[in-house]
């Protein structure tokens with residue numbers, strides 16, 4: 126059975142940013158040595174329908190195209206594996222989570238990050254409280270109750286399912302924040318992942 130340090134469920138802006146931020150810490154800190162991350166994502170992301178003109182740094186872009194670019198960027202990191210598969214069940218506790226997918230694969234992880242958007246939450250086995258979304262412009266959307274991205278030890282939420290407002294930058298930023306929170310736990314102090322221009 127494949128074992129990962131963190132399994133991220135969801136491949137929209139939140140999940141992908143979380144994965145990229147975690148993987149980009151590889152080689153920068155001793156505590157990220159040999160860490161492995163798995164991102165499992167299902168077919169649809171809200172970005173698929175979007176045409177964006179307000180993502181800083183990008184004049185305008187189709188959401189689908191942006192998603193492809195981020196997936197390509199994510200695939201450049203050796204420590205991050207992306208796999209298309211719907212998660213149907215997850216259970217366990219920090220250090221010993223099990224994640225099951227529709228295609229009958231079973232994975233183990235120390236941490237789970239849920240980044241599944243705000244339409245519904247139907248993954249069985251995780252003891253989470255699903256509540257009405259607090260910032261949705263439309264009724265019927267959901268989020269998982271959390272405190273600053275944490276549901277309980279080892280279990281985090283990011284993006285719309287964490288209660289973020291439905292804007293790309295907010296969903297993505299939430300993914301980065303959860304990644305830094307996990308890295309900070311490993312370090313025992315606040316950690317950010319910055320690259321700087323090499324001196325010539």
Ligand SMILES: Cc1cc2nc3c(=O)[nH]c(=O)nc-3n(C[C@H](O)[C@H](O)[C@H](O)COP(=O)(O)OP(=O)(O)OC[C@H]3O[C@@H](n4cnc5c(N)ncnc54)[C@H](O)[C@@H]3O)c2cc1C
Nearest residue numbers: 135136137138139167171175212241242284285291293296
């Ligand atoms: C029509 C439209 C236009 C928009 N325009 C803009 C805009 O102009 N500017 C802007 O900033 N924002 C815009 N947005 C909002 C933006 O797209 C969302 O805020 C953002 O996509 C939310 O990111 P997320 O990662 O939280 O969720 P999502 O993007 O919804 O991603 C959720 C991910 O979780 C996966 N998933 C769900 N369940 C499972 C499961 N059981 N197993 C595995 N994977 C699962 C999904 O397949 C998906 O990969 C728009 C949205 C829409 C719908």
